[in-house]
Amino acid sequence: MRKSHKLYCFSPPVMMATLLIEFGLAVYTFFKYRQGLFGRVAATMLAALALFQLAEYQVCDSQDAVLWSRFGLSVITLLPVLGLYLISLISQRQHFLRLGYVVVTMFLLYFLFVPKETISSLCGGNYIIFSGPQALYQFYAAYYFGFLIFGIWESIEALNKVSHRALQAVLKWFVVGYLSFMLPMGLAYAIYPPARYAVASIMCGFAVTFAIILAFQIVPKYYKYSAKT
Secondary structure, eight states, X not given: OOGGXXXXXXXXXXXXXXXXXXXXXXXXXXXXXXXXXXXXXXXXXHHXXXXXXHHHHHHHHSSOHHHHHHHHHHHHHTHHHHHHHHHHHHXXXXXXXXXXXXXXXXXXXXXXXSOGGGXXXXXXXXXXXXXXXXXXXXXXXHHHHHHHHHHHHHHHHHHTTOOOHHHHHHHHHHHHHHHHHHHHHHHHHHHOXXXXXXXXXXXXXXXXXXXXXXXXXXXXXXXXXXXXO
């Protein structure tokens, strides 16, 4: 592959560095906020992001790319619903969550148990390309981006209904956090055609910014509010 067709910010060493950052944030968040449900779910999200980076690294470095592809796709499937669940703890509304649980269960069963011939991954050197039945992955993309958008929408809706400034700050940081990886991915998708074949890999690379926001803005501000009520 020519140099002009590479995104070096997603190279395997960067994958490993991102893994260490996200794993460290997961451990920090769990031990600092483990006594609350919000903190445990947030730590689970951070751990899932880290585990996906591990899976990507292993796709390129191990002899069992299919196993690691199954694992990686499974853990990132949880992320949109976990994020919406955190937002629901603030909004006190569970819009689309039951649907999300059903869809997540379906995808998990598929990724874990379908024949290996239907799951394919390619190590591009700087990102991973996952492929499979086109209709399935179109549905998967609709689920993934749909629930991210639901999360932003639910956060904005809840801003008009919660009165405490700390909770309003949490919701605003959720929107900022989501946009911090969705907008760069959208830009890469628009101007860098090879990125269109590696959306999961590249978006999760950008999501390290969300991980930092989650650990150092969203969770602390939520517990600052909880301590006062």
